[in-house]
Amino acid sequence: MTTYDEETLKKFRLSGKILRETREEMRLFVREGMPIIKVCEKTESLIREKGGKPAFPCNVSINDVAAHYTSPPGDTRRIPEKAVVKVDLGVHIDGYVTDTAFTACFNPNHKRMTEVAELALKTAVANVHDGMAVGKIGGIIENAIKNRGFKPISNLTGHSVGRFLIHAGTSIPNVSQLSLTKVRTGEIYAIEPFVTLPDAEGRVEDGSEKTIFRFVKTKSLKSSYSKKLSKYIEANFKTLPFAERWLRGGVPKEKYGDAFRELLKSKSIMAYAVFIEASGKPVAQAEHTVLITDDGCEVLT
Structure with a gap:
């Protein structure tokens, strides 16, 4: 795994500061009935106003x-009444990524589940240290959730982060696992418990919708507009995820649809499916990015 010099750590810390401020402002902003696109665009504009760049589209x-x-683009959906709303946001400074999330819960029946996600995160952060196996971190998270009467999502994980990389290769599970992989001083990880109800399946499946994309590699393309759009994506986002909302300046509006479809068909870009809890039960999430230290961790977000 990668460790970082002090100049690079300054960029991670600035990224985390911007993200922390944005998260806390968005906690107060999100409301029932609000257009989802308003939440996304407000989050992303706050990040830019504070001097960062979104590391991925606001989820x-x-x-x-x-x-x-x-x-x-043009999303008309709104946050429904009594919803459990997970807001996941990221910032990068010169490519150095931090990642955080919170849950806005408007359903009194699920307030405790939301609190347990935060408690599981707090417990993991309080216990992680140099040399700890990632499977043990997962066990700490799992116990914190199950001991309070809820269930972790077993196939969603935290992850190492890097330069222009949201997932830099190492996963931090949310359940106990046998693993030889250990976290080390100087490495940076996003820890993110996902919590659901005790009678849920406790795992996610791919849904049919795909609204987040990522550049994969330059391919041979037929259309000059596809080539132009591919170059625009690579130049602006590199290997970080992006939303179609961010692409309207890439090519003329009337050429955009065909160009984007060719990029998908050629696998120049990939699409991320939404993740849905397999039994249709609500899910809560909490997340911090941390820098591992000899005797613990520094919370960057």
Whole structure:
């Protein structure tokens, strides 16, 4: 795994500061009935106003949708009444990524589940240290959730982060696992418990919607507009995820649809499916990015 010099750590810390401020402002902003696109665009504009860049499109995942929903262009959906709303946001400074999430819960029946996600995160952060196996971190998270009467999502994980990389290779499970992989001083990880109800399946499946994308590689393309759009995506986002909302300046509006479809068909870009809890139960999430230290960790977000 990668460790970082002090100049690079300054960029991670600035990224985390911007993200922390944005998260806390968005906690106060999100409301029932609000257009989802308003949440996405407000989050992303705050990040830019504070001097950062979005590391990925703001995710607003509601109820049984656990992750990976962002508003497509012209989205008309609104946050429903009594919703469990997960807001996942990221910042990069010169490519150095931090990642955080919170749950806005408007359903009194699920307030405790939301609190347990935060408690599980707090417990993991309080216990992680240099040399700890990632499977043990997962066990700490799992116990914190199950001991309070809820269930972790077993196939969603935290992850190492890197330069222009949201998932940099190492996963931090949310359940106990046998693993030889250990976290080390100087490495940076996003820890993110996902919590659901005790009678849920406790795992996610791919949904049919795909609203987040990522550049994969330059391919041979037929259309000059596809080539132009591919170059625009690579230049602006590199290997970080993006939303179609961010692409309207890439090519003329009337050429955009065909160009984007060719990029998908050629696998120049990939699409992320939304993740849905397999039994349709609501999910809560909490997340911090941390820098591992000899005797613990520094919370960057």
